[in-house]
Amino acid sequence: MNFKLKDIVPQLITVTAVVLVFGFFTYNAQINMENRGIDFGYGFLSQESSFDVQFSLIEYDGSHSYFRAYLVGLLNTILVSVIGIIIATILGVIVGVARLSPNYLINKFAAFYVEFFRNIPLLLQIFFWYFAALRALPLPQDAEAIFGVFFLTIKGLYVPAFIWQNFSVFFYSIVAAIIAIIVIRIYAKRVQENQGKQIPVFLISIGLIFILPLLSFLIGGVGISFEVPVLKQLATTSFIYEGGVSLPPELIALTLSLSLYTATFIAECVRAGIQGVGKGQKEAAASIGLTPNQVLKLVIMPQALRIIIPPTTNQYLNLTKNSSLAAAIAYPDLVLVFAGTALMQTGKAIEIVSITMFTYLTLSISISLLMNWYNKKIAIQEK
């Protein structure tokens, strides 16, 4: 009995304290809002937003609801996070490996990059890329074409748009290629287990993913043409490109600064991971006759990844959360559109901030869960 009481009492006290603190804040907010004549409620989400957003992945204008505006902001946040994570990972792995290179120049250059970019505050870097680098870009009418079709101007990067014929055939050819690759991998594994023979899966996969879509062009009737951006005059000295796809400079500056910054941390994770695998592992693997490629793929990487994944997950989360600095340079992310404009136009501070916080929490936890799952998958399977 005594033992049980000792166990339960601290738990009860903790729960009561949490409930009381939470209750106090809720009650306090309620009283104060009532005194100041502020209504509480989420009904505003279905009202017409009546403001426009510069850049949106879904169809949106001011006649849509606040909820739609929320989705616009959320998708823009996800877009910049996903692109940022991909670039940061690729760059981070390259730089991390480069830091271990015996080549003096590569090694020192990678070290300089890491020390330079991780030691300058991110907001400053965003401002640098947006305001300093942007100012150096030409006006649309002065822009030189890159490869004849790309235009990098102060108003954004204009790229040609693809116009597809029989796109579905092309799409199915890629799906077919992926299915074929999976089948071959399973088959190759079985052959290796039964006969000890190795099939060059990687080369075959590369071949398939190129050849099948290529065939769809040659015999499937798939065609592709480009819509190249064309200069249009708005006023004597005011120009813009029409047609094609335009990427706003805000998106470019934000993605660039986020990935350059986060890549430095990922590079350090990668370096730590590779260095964390004992030298003896490599020597032992070589001594049983594995090729250098096999040593890396079968011995070093599986062990290094276990060290790399958990801290890299943190960096992914940081990047996602840091993307909220977008508000400083007018990239319409969740914070700018929803916790900015929408909050101002409705005055629903508590509702909107709570939704925004909950959204970031959900985003972060999703990334976390995904990475934890991957981490578990590659962890040592004790038999």
Place this chain on the structure above:
Amino acid sequence: MFKYVKQLTSLVAMVAVLFTFTTESMAAKKSKTLKNTQKKGFVRCGVSQGLPGFSNADAAGNWTGIDVDVCRAVAAAVLGDANKVKFTPLSAKERFTALTSGEIDILSRNTTWTLSRDADIGLTFVGVNFYDGQGFMVRKSSGITSTSQFKDGISACTNIGTTTELNMRDFFNSKGIKYEPVAFEKADEVVAAYDAGRCDTYTTDKSGLAAQRTKMSNPDEHIVLPETVSKEPLGPVVRQGDSVWEDIVRWSLNTMIEAEEYGITSANADMMKTSDNPAIKRLVGAEGELGAAFGLDNDWSLRIIKQVGNYGESYKRNIADTGILPDRGPNELWTKGGILYVPPAR
């Protein structure tokens, strides 16, 4: 046991009723905000992050501008010293939350009076200290001289969280023009982006355009187009629910405007005490008991005029002499062709 509980309850109820009555009668004279302000010794005033002519800090941290003068007038009335103001620079996005959460007591930050702001979010607008309208700025070299020359694809820089963002949509929609809105959180960033060529036009209140133009790398390269696309009555705001404080701020502003109407300036205010006009005598505290209604002494309005000056002096000092908008336009007194008209102080 039950008896005691009952007795105890009635005792608590009695004390509560008594307490309510005493606080009630005090609140009639002294508002909570007024009491707190007098206890702290300074007025907490929310201003912009730097808009020349309205609220702008110099290198030494001294704030000037017509919005700043409203807060100084309240400080002069309530505390007897126009310098006892603590200024909090706020972005457009932060301003209302700062006021409703009690971080500041007056928001004097070129804020447009609209129905939804007044009715919805726990704010009360007390008056108008500048009649403005939204306009557009373009580069002179663009050859654009009217908004009718705007074409599809035009990009417009502005601030988030403003009525500007909404008016811009109304304007471009009514003209059927497709546009790219580029909205920043801070005014300085809007100016920097427009100045760099990111946008074809910069849109905000016309007074704001005129003021921000002075900050550009080459002000002469830009013009403000003649069209005004909206009504923007700008004025100070207070929290809802403290009507005494609301009255103090409203009548501090009105005093400045009425003082100009009667020709009372910071220089001649003391002499006006012997004026023959009872309206003037009331304004300089030589007649009537006007301050008593707010729980203030009778010299509150005299102090405003002596320490801050009348509206005309404030306008001249902050907006005309700085070259922002030499012409007062609608912000002239009703007696001189403008629309400044305040209820009488009596």
